[in-house]
Amino acid sequence: MIRGEVTGLGEDGLLIRFADKLDLDANALAIDAARVIERASIPGVLEIAPALVSVYVRFDPLLVDLATLAARVEALLPEAVSPGDAEPQPVYAVPVCFEGAYAPQLEDVAALVGVAGSEAIDALCAAPLRVLTLGFAPGQPYLGLLPNAWDIPRQAGLTPKVSPGAVVVAARQLVIFAVPAQTGWRQVGQAAFRPFLPQAASPVALSPGMRLQLVPVGAKEFAELDPEAPLKEIRG
């Protein structure tokens, strides 16, 4: 059992951190701890947000004081479990084009990982990846963890703009961009998927803990896919 470290963040926040390094068990624990704290319906708690290896709890500091809340949360933490990926969960397919202009830095990344471009694609599509957290931009998933060889740094400069659906990698993680943005991560593909659709009834498609698997598609097929369509489950 990993013990969570509880500290205040601002006058109305509390942070529970489960690890100093990104780790799948600590991530699963953070996701489950958020669920456990949510279920406890603690008076004064306003919102709960799991991050990669931590959970943030925002509260009304004039209704509940930090020490009382921290004690309450610490008492709940043993209920949080880290099921890993053993528990059967659906896997959703994300069609990704790894060709040409859709994958401007695929070869650079393959070189950093030490494999050929085609092997890099195979590795990215080999197994389901967990939605570790949503963050930075609305609905934007951080997926992982990729094999150790994928612990590659960010690029020195910034790519001025990637479009929604851009698949970028760094530090054993893969992000599917939700909004147009600049990035220090390297783009290896383009997904026919939009993690955030502001006009939709449910604008955010994913939640932490979900499992996604990238499926390579050719440029011709990719052009015909509707990026706003919901993801399809992969039947085992």
Next chain:
Amino acid sequence: MTGKLIIERSSPGLSLQDGGREGVLALGLSRGGAMDRPALAEAAALFAQRATPALEMAVAGGAFRAVGGAVRIALTGAEMVADINGKRIPWWALHVLQDGDVLNIGAALGSVYGYLSVAGGFEADLVYGSASARVDWGIGRKLGDGDTLSPVAACDLSPRCLTRPVDRKLHGPVRILAGPQTRLFSDDSRTSFFDASYRHSGRGNRVGIALGDGPELIAPGQLSLVSDVVVPGDIQAVGSGAPYVLLADCQTTGGYPRIGTVISADLVRVAQMAPGAEIQFLQVSREEALSARKAIEAELAALSDGIQPLIRDPRDAAELLTHNLISGAVAGDEGDH
């Protein structure tokens, strides 16, 4: 009949903002909302209504024409130079635009964000319960020349002003609380940060402000942190060494070390800093942060006590003297409209 406002001339930094969207951090959405939340409370007091979506104006406003009827407007937040049909009007007040009148809002005087509000707020599509625009994310719309802004509610209030607008504490150090990563900074680094005076570097927007003209803020090993939740008010040590204060539209997670968090009572002051403005920081206790928070809440709750009828034109002074005596006799139902 209630009129609407047409934007005849727009400044670049116009957007609809309310209190922001709460409870959506887990989805990767920052709360957003007005950079100066007390400005929404000021408008709410003038209209005797709850806080509603207002037009946020960064640095300057523009020209707005009332069409299809009269429109009551309130001007709050940072004071800007304003007139109706060329006749100067006071800030922190509710004014009546008659059909065809043009409201001009010029430059902010010393601060940055001014607010134009109407009865019931402006009509807007809500995303996760909020009208706050985030145009680069596809939330809300970019406002420009020719756009129409429609009040939600009708209103027949007479002109009035806030005699005691919110004290935005433009002097003295900005107070911060230590946070989970404060101890990552060396004693020397913390001392030099708190002893220093910084200035707004000129690089700033709704996401945050980069500070300059002071010592670099650097934490050792800062590139290896696993990111966690960041909140408005957090002061980050970024690679360049220029301290960066996060504001309303900041990202939800970040991996830069943070020396602390600006207390809520002082966040407006940081948000309202103009380029070049000076700033110092002071670490305070949780008790002090909470007592400042309570004081602000009390100040906002008392705003409506300071509302007075507005004397618009000195030439009408004699007539208004009589008028004032009469309205003074019925001041008891001022908040009932």
